[in-house]
Amino acid sequence: MDRISSLPNQIICHIVSFLSAKEAAFITVLSKRFLNLYSIISNLVFDESATIQGSFTDxxxxxxxLPASSRIRKFSLKCCNGIELAQYDHVNRCLCAVLKHGxxxxxxxxxxxxxxxLPFEVFTCKTIFKLKLGSVYxxxxxxxxxxxxASLPALETLIIDSVRFRxxxxxxxxxLLSACHVLKELIIEESMEWKxxxxxxxxxxxxxxxxxxxxxxILESGLTGITLNTPSLTYFKCYDVVQDEYPVVNLDSLVEAELYFMLTVDHTHDGYVREDDVISSNPTNLIKGLRNVHNGLNIF
Known part of the structure; x- marks a missing residue:
């Protein structure tokens, strides 16, 4: 028996987790033991910035x-330098395969x-627990x-970074929010696009x-009002300009809030508010919605 085969299953799985997806597919033909061990894949990651890895196509x-019986815990695809038009179908076939692997x-x-x-299958997946959609400026x-x-019955965390919605x-x-039946956390981060x-x-x-x-x-608002209908929300952190209005604010469960707000003059924030400026921001309803927050309220 070779030395690798004599190792415990946990160590073999850890070693195999460093292989590329292509190498992982090949290793499953070596023995039934490897096939069984590789039925659950911890991470499949392609990061364009990494120095040691194969090509994107590979x-x-x-x-x-990958064998149909394989299960994938995490799949990460980071391509910041651009994906060519001719590769779009290939990318989506790969994504659909990943979704089938649970x-x-x-x-x-x-x-x-x-x-x-994105393929529609992303928005009907029954296994996704955490979803991050991101892009570069x-x-x-x-x-x-x-x-x-559209239905994401297992999704608890949704992160959106510089992706536009239409x-x-x-x-x-x-x-998308309506399709998330057990959503616990929503993060809209570093997103100039959301305006x-x-x-x-x-x-x-x-x-x-x-x-x-x-x-x-924060130099321009672009939005005139936002509705916050989140009755189960317990934590709210926001770094943004104050909107013209908040038509509906339902924050009845809120206990902690960190608000970094800037006022706008004619829907624009330039860092200064002068005495004769007409402020377009109106946080009245939002402030009322914070009535249940006592010790955990920080406004900057």
């Missing part, structure tokens, strides 16, 4: 070659053009439309407990 092909944690950070769209990564049967067939963002969204300006989810909004561009 990675996609390796994922497609992925729990899906992270997509891609620089794509406006002709790219200048990318046109957008969620334009969701399928009629409303071609109704508000895609609102429909360019075409959406209902309605953040509404009955199970959401933690909400973080960190806007990277």
């Amino acid at each position: 990675f996609l092909n390796g994922v497609l070659a 992925v729990l944690d899906l992270e997509l950070y891609m620089h794509v053009g406006n002709r790219y769209s 200048g990318s046109r990564f957008a969620v334009v439309v969701l399928p009629e049967n 409303d071609r067939c109704g508000c895609a963002f609102e429909k 360019r969204w075409k959406w209902s300006r309605n953040i509404s989810n009955p199970t959401l407990q933690r909400l973080t909004i960190h806007c990277g561009d």
Whole structure:
């Protein structure tokens, strides 16, 4: 018996976790033991910035070659320098394969053009526990439309980073939140794009407990009002300008809030508010919604 075969299963699994998807697919033909051990894959990661890894095409092909019995815990795809138009179909075939492998944690950070769209299967996956959709500034990564049967029954954490939403067939963002039946945490981070969204300006989810909004561009508002209908929310952190209005604020369960707010003059924040300026921000309803927060309230 060779030395590797004599190692405990846990150590072999740890060693195999460093292999590429293509190598992982090949190793399963060596013995039934390797096939069984590799039925659950901890991480499949392609990071364009990594110095030691195979080509993007090899990675996609390796994922497609995995045995049907394989299960994937986390799949991460980071392509910040741009994915070519000719690769879009290949990428989506890979994503659909990953979804069939029962992925729990899906992270997509891609620089794509406006002709790219995620496969509908992403929004009907029953196993995804955590979903991150991210992009770089200048990318046109957008969620334009969701399928009629959109449902993410296991999703608890949703992270959106510089990805646009549209409303071609109704508000895609609102429909996404409605499809998340057990959502606990929503993070909109470093997102200059969210002020360019075409959406209902309605953040509404009955199970959401933690909400973080960190806007990277505070020089212009772009939004005139936001509805916060989150009755189960216990934690709220926001770094943004104060909107013109907050038509509906339902924060009845809120116990902790960190608000870094800037006032706007004519929907613009330039760092200064003068005595004769007409302030367009109106936080009245939002402040009323914070009535249950006592010791955990910080406003800057």
